[in-house]
Amino acid sequence: MYTQKIGYLEFRYGADAKRQTANVGDSIQSIAVRRLLRRLAVDDANIVGIDRDSLKQYAGPPVKLIMNGCFNERCFPLPPQITPVFFGFNAESESVITKNKPLFKQHQPIGCRDNATKSLFDKHGIAAFVTGCATLTFDKRDQTAATALPVIAFGAGSGVLQQKLLENVPKPLLENARLVYQREPVGEIPLSDDSVAKMDALAQSYLDVYTKASVVVTPLLHVASPCVAMGIPVVLARRDWDDRFTAIDRLLPLYTPTEFSSIDWQVRPLDIEPLKSAMFNVARHLLDDRKPADDDLATLSKCYAARPVLQPPKASKRHWRLRSLFGKR
Known part of the structure; x- marks a missing residue:
């Protein structure tokens, strides 16, 4: 049971004043991480939402924050109250990594959302692996509706x-x-x-x-x-x-x-249940400040390090x- 605050990302779009629509997919990411945290035995009272686009201004209590999603330069540097948990991390540009190398070095290996982001970390000598997106951890539905x-x-x-x-x-x-x-x-x-x-x-x-x-x-x-x-x-x-x-x-x-x-x-x-199981285990290890288990990393690598399905x-x-x-x- 976790007694400290564990954060998930909210999306309020304050960095884009001219924005006219919200992306429902961002909220689906938030829901996925909340469900993931509950499955990892984080009590609802300790789950807090933190706005991605104002991370630098966060002034609340200390929190471990699941860094799932796309991040740009405006998200950094992180304030000392935030301890990042890099699970499903996507860098919008290479400069996100080059300008924040000490942070990533401190928290490596970095769990990336995609191979492109992992390749950027590899290029700069920072240990990384691919977790995929947290939305891949949703539970499997019970059955297909008869009127589907x-x-x-x-x-x-x-x-x-x-x-x-x-x-x-x-x-x-x-x-x-x-x-x-x-x-x-x-x-x-x-x-x-x-x-x-x-x-x-x-x-x-x-x-x-x-x-x-x-x-x-x-x-x-x-x-x-x-x-x-x-x-x-x-x-x-x-x-x-x-x-x-x-x-x-x-x-x-x-x-x-x-x-x-x-x-x-x-x-x-x-059927991606073996992949999901590895993702859950990796998330638990990262949240506990432990290195992910080799067998779970091997499962992720088997899935994500392969070439694209369409060749x-x-x-x-x-x-x-x-x-x-x-x-x-």
Whole structure:
């Protein structure tokens, strides 16, 4: 049982005064870390939310903070009250690492959300490994609802829904699909406590929708990742490749426009329970200021150090080889 304060990240967007929408995926990350902490026997009274975009200004009591998510230079330096627990850490730029080397050296090995971030730490001589995103630790759903329908979930920016993708979606799937836009208009920046609570409730409502889906089609990391964890078939298709996906692309195919016409629509759920177990164990060790166990690190490495599931064969870039890490799909 933990008696000290353990923190998870909230997202209030105070660093972006012109922002007009909140990303529901950020709130899904918050929910995932809270559930992870409860499973690690952290009492609710000791779980506290801390705003990512004002980390430097934190002046509360001492706290161990789970550093899951994307971090930029504005998040550093951390105040002395915050002890970072690097689990699912993503560096927005290399300068995040170069400008904070002493911090990372002190807390190595660093648990990274993706291989791209791990590679940056490797480059600068800082021990690191890939944990994946904390949203991969969601519990597996009990069963598929008898009335399950497909869901197409999308967002803004690089997470937009591609017309070319829609042209390749099987007609029955498209006609029956529920559309989810995982962005929400906001009337205030930074978000107030009430607004953060509303975003959490909205995120939970979307998770409830995904839990009952027969298949989820999405370009979004924080739709694909929790759905894979919950045992929901996922088609991950987006307009471009992105370094942020260099962990989940080891678990399932990441289709880009040149592959949309060859998507396997008979997708099956993945069984990632061994990976989840290793993630839980690693999180527990990091929270206890202990080095993760070698067997758990080996499990993570087996999953995430592999090459992406979709491989361009030498003969053609139009056809891809599918490789499963966890048996049949």
